[in-house]
Amino acid sequence: MNPLQLCLILSSLLFCIGLAGALARSNTILVLLGIELMLNAANLNFIAFWRYGPHAATGTGVVFVIFAIAVAAAEAAVGLALVIAVHRHRKSVRLQDANTLKG
């Protein structure tokens, strides 16, 4: 078993844990945490494909990941701010309560 496969298995596990968390929990913050885990699984894939891919010298994977982390940070900030706003409004952080934006 080569290192790439090991990395991919790890990231898959990580993604599944994140997904399970996001689906199972009803606390919005924990759902967000699950999503972050899935995101990081993807980041891990980027790093792994870069490191063991044909162009390891170029550094593209790191750039992708850094961008993704930056965006994820901003996203988390906005997401948390939304959660706080919803909490202020509804006195609740349950994801099921915030369902008014339907079609």
Place this chain on the structure above:
Amino acid sequence: MNSTWPLLSWLVFTPWAGALLVFVLRSRLPENFARALVLLLSLSTIALGACAVAHFDPAVTGMQLTEKHAWISALNVSYHLGLDGLSLVLVLLTGIISPVALYGTLRHSRCPAIYGALFLVLQGSALGVFVALDFFPWFVFWELSLIPAFFLMKLWGGPGASRAAYQFVIYTIGGSAFMLLGFAALYAAAGTFDFVELAALARDGTLAAKLGGPGAFWPQAVFLGVLLGLAVKVPLFPFHTWLPPAYAEAPTGASMFLTGVMSKMGVYGFLRILWPIFPAPLQAAATLLLWLALGGVVLGAFAALKQTDLKRMVAYSSINHLSYCLLALFAVAAAGSTNPAASAAALSGTILQLFNHGLSAAALFYCVGILEQRSGGKRGLADFGGVRTAAPLFAGLCGIAMFSSIGLPGLNGFVGEFLIFRGVFGLAPWAAATATLGLLATALFLLTFWQRVFHGPAAGAAVNFRDLDRGELLTLLPLITLMFLLGLVPQLLAGLINPLVTTWAATLP
């Protein structure tokens, strides 16, 4: 003769310009001033008509005072106005009936300014029909006259007016549509819309040749189309069923104008368009048409006998009287050049009858209008009785109008009817003999009307009936005076038309 001053344009467009003026200023004018203004503008026709009489030379049988300008050169349409004795008589009639009808009814009408403006539009359109010599402007005037008539009828009319107005307009437009098609075909063949040119083409036979030769389908079809349009307007029996409800439901002033002037437009069309442009098809169809006219004379009069609504009764008498005109015309067309003296008498009679019927029918409608107004909208034969006791003056004047309509000698109605009968007898004796039934029935229903409404003890709405006031007297007096004048001195009108009619009779095919 080309006059430098466009008299006829002034004649036609003064009422229209006046209508615009009154309509624009309607809310700013005090009502009385608006009434006076409308009346003044309406009187312009008789003044300009008098000018036309002064410039008119009866001995010239062609068109006079002509104006001709190119209008739509791509279609060879020109703005062509002109006048002969026939037109002049009808212009004078319009000039008399319009102001009288306006004067008689403006006082009691809602929104006098709008009523007056519509009336002036109507007046101008009728005048346009009588002087236009090109089909295009003529048809514009012809159709345009329907619009003010429609609104006058619908907005100022009686309870059934809306329905009657729709029927009137749809029926008439239905007829006109065929006429328009006919003229489109005519234009396609001859390339002109001008009545004078078309008549000249018809005289030398080229028109029929262009349409595909005599006896072919097209001349017949075109003739029928034009005939239908005119027959509905006159109306020729049996296309008359729109008339009684229309006349009955229209407001009095409009009824006076409709019967006095508009009913003449159809007969004018017969004389100006159908007869000169389609002499051969008309001659072929004349015997059948003669029967129809006879039907109008006899059945119209007998139907009047059965009416209980006074306005419908007078309306039927109009059908009867106008059918005399058509009877004479068709008799002349059928007989051709066999008896020029009789033809001249018949045609003179037709034109005089047009004028005379205008006077007497308008006066009768006005009298029925007075009855209706005094009694709060009643106009049934049985609603009155003994009006003569309460209103001797009204009874007297109405009686004169009635006897004029019966055709009593000494009043105007006799001259026209006598000449028509004299002519028709010379051309188709059996038709004249049958038509006397119409004379008898006319006397019968008018005297029945007179007996039921004016004689007997005062009853119904006639109790406390007020006699004529000054305005009503002034409305009736011009008409009554003319009835006497033209009954005693028919030369006044006959002098204007006789040379023309004599030429017509002499140049019959």
Place this chain on the structure above:
Amino acid sequence: MTLAVQHLWLIPALPLAAAVIGALVPRSGRTLAAGAAIGAMAGAFLLACLALAGALADPSAHQVFNFSWFDLGAGALRLGFLLDPLTAFMAVMVTFVSLLIFIFSTGYMKEDANAKQFFCFLSLFAAAMLGLIVANSLLLLFVCWELVGLASYLLIGFWFHKPSAAAAAKKAFITTRIGDLGFLLGLLWLQDAQGTLLFYDGGAGFLEPAALANLSALLPCGLAASTAIGLLVFCGAVGKSGQFPLHVWLPDAMEGPTPVSALIHAATMVAAGVFLIARVYPLMAADQALTGVPVHALTVVAGIGAITALLGALIATAQNDIKRILAFSTVSQLGYMMLALGVGSWVAAIFHLLTHAFFKALLFLGAGSVIHAAHHEQDIRRLGGLSQKMKVTFITFTIGTMALVGVPLFFSGFWSKEAILHAAHGWQVSHLPFYAAVLGVVLTAFYNTRLMAETFFGSSRSENAGHAHENGPAMTLPLVMLAACAVLLSLVNLPSYPWLQAKLLGLHEVHGHPLFEGAGLMGLSVLLVALGIGFGWALYGRHPRAKAESPDPLAARAPGPMSALANRLGFDELYAATVGRLNDALATLSDLLDRFVWGGVIRFLAGLGQFTGLVSRETDERTLNGGFDSTSKGLRGAGQAYSDAQTGEAHGYLRTLALGFVILLILVVLGGAR
């Protein structure tokens, strides 16, 4: 001094002017209106006398004055005035009788509020009648003829608040108009055939021999053109002169005030028909020379006259209204005149016309005097005993009756009737009219005796008759003058000196016969008159009626025929059942045709238009618009379904995401196994 023909129009113009004055003055101006009417009529009488002098200067001449009325075709329609003895005698008679009647009316209409209108209409009537007399054109004559009809309409319906008067006026106008239409057709035919309607026009008039020759052509039906025209013109005379079968209007016309009855329905208007036939006599007689034609115009005239003479006299025997008896006697006497015309003696007809005008006016005015005195009681059964109370009326009325009956020698009616009987006796075609006339003489004597006996003798049978007393001089003076004329008029045409006859025929010298020529016939007629009077006196005079309700002796003996006669032989009912019914049927038919057939066709066409509109609308709605509708509806449904997927449940979205991931995974794994 004579009146030239150019100024003849003044005779009708004077009363016309009076009529205009009468029309224009206010209701209070009755004195002015009456004064104008009487003054104008007196003036017209003087002018008529001057005209007579002018005409008698040369009785054979037809002086004419023609003028153009209006241009017509290449020529003009011409009218004219004519002065000849016939015109002049008629004008004098009409003006004189009218004048007396006008004077009588001032008394009779004293209490009527509308008297000024009455004089206006009377003047109009006289003007029209005079215009008719002086006309030299059949058209002008027709014009005045119709105006006479109008004036009679107005006068009969003068008390228009009475429904019966209004109905009678209409009936008179319509019935005479039926005849007039025939007249009109005859006139049109004549104009068409001859090109002129002038009687005399220096050789070109249609009564002159040159023109009459044109009319002898035979029509397809075998009649000569002149016969047909003559008969059509005669239709007018039948209507106006109350001849059978158009006599029904005349008795009803008694609804008018009595002076009107005297003026119109005795003396002048009904005489217009006789005058007309006398005036166009050359036309009527133009076919006499023809043989082999089925009928001559004058034969029909004689036949109608004979029937009318007998019929009128028969019906008069059973009437009870004093004016109606006189009315039917007028019908009968007019029949005599027509008979005279028909058998060829138009001069006898005119003589009888003139004498009849005077004595019948006298009788009607006498009746008016009785009615006025008896407070409008007209039923002879309720009168009676007036001979003592109203002496002047009684005496004058008796003179009038004797003239009408034909009491010999001293009364004008005797001589004029003798002339007619002689003419009828000498007629070659048939003796039937003569027998009818002879029978009429007996009946006339009989019913007049009855009238006299019932009215003036016996006792007063009602309160009104009991209170009657003689009227004032305005009413009695005309009676006296007319009575004088009824006697004196015999002198103008005695057989021994037939002055009138000679002048009418245009002779300068008068050729007389012995006074009693044909004494056998004269004796017969005297005998018949005596028989009639005796019979009447035996029935009504010897035992005067005691009460108004007592039965009539004749009706008691022959109830069937007498009640038929009292109902005027059912002519009115017959006409109502035939002509009236036909008229109604035609009117209903026309109305129904209009409402249902012509109107129905139009409604059908309109319905057809509406139907095609409906079809077109349905097509539009169902197919075209329906397609668009369902498409857009589907789209909208789809959108709805999609939007339902957006639940707002973040977990749902995440589950979808997971599902997608799993599917992706499966695809990758399966695809990876390639």
